[in-house]
Amino acid sequence: MSQSTSQPACGTQHLTKVFETGETPVVAVDDVSVTIERGSFSAIMGPSGSGKSTLMHCMAGLDRPSSGSVFIGTDNIAQLPEKVVTRVRRDKVGFVFQSFNLMPTLTAEQNILLPLELAGTKVDRQLFDQVVGSLGIGDRLGHRPSQLSGGQQQRVAVARALVTRPEVIFADEPTGALDQRTGTALLEYLQFCSREQGQTIIMVTHDAKAAAYADRALMLLDGRIVDDIAHPTAESVLAFLGSVAA
């Protein structure tokens, strides 16, 4: 049963992000306006450097836009003080980083539970077991990140983002380090979170087969959304990527 409704979970209005750090400014995200439906599963795709991670970081409140609005629910977080953005993020958002960002001195279980500990929230053991079981990391919970494979670390990072049952989950290439079997299990679980639990998923991926699990694929080129594919298939996504590579 899909719990998708027309009420937006998050979105942007004329979002632009310019990095001024180098000799010439880089426009990483260029005037992007997008609305993400509650309970939907969206993929963001595009060539390397097209602005996918920057767009996600701004949408999740991890980075400030140069101009424009960013909504999480009805809050325009671009206009809120950092302290309030941190609270909105803690209460509503889960983020899976491309580089995992696990704490090296903590075990897998401690890493997964860290957001709950920081928020002073009680652990939902049933949810913890469901997440850990679905991701197949139940037998690695006592290991520290350095004792885990890249794919296991990635799944711990995903579990950490899911264990607070956030309304919106941003995942930056969550299957990048996974083999086909564990990647498929993760994508099926994300689909379950969206369809059965009404959570909103936004996932950056380079993998056309992974994008086919989403309800929608946003195609980025030079910081702009140049295509918005409903019910993407691996073929429709590959056709787009082929056309921009040509």
Ligand SMILES: Nc1ncnc2c1ncn2[C@@H]1O[C@H](COP(=O)(O)OP(=O)(O)OP(=O)(O)O)[C@@H](O)[C@H]1O
């Ligand atoms: N902190 C930064 N300072 C300066 N430029 C940056 C910074 N972060 C990203 N960029 C630039 O912004 C552009 C978009 O980068 P971004 O990482 O968002 O792309 P991407 O589509 O996620 O790439 P990839 O698929 O390789 O991860 C690139 O030209 C990148 O070099």
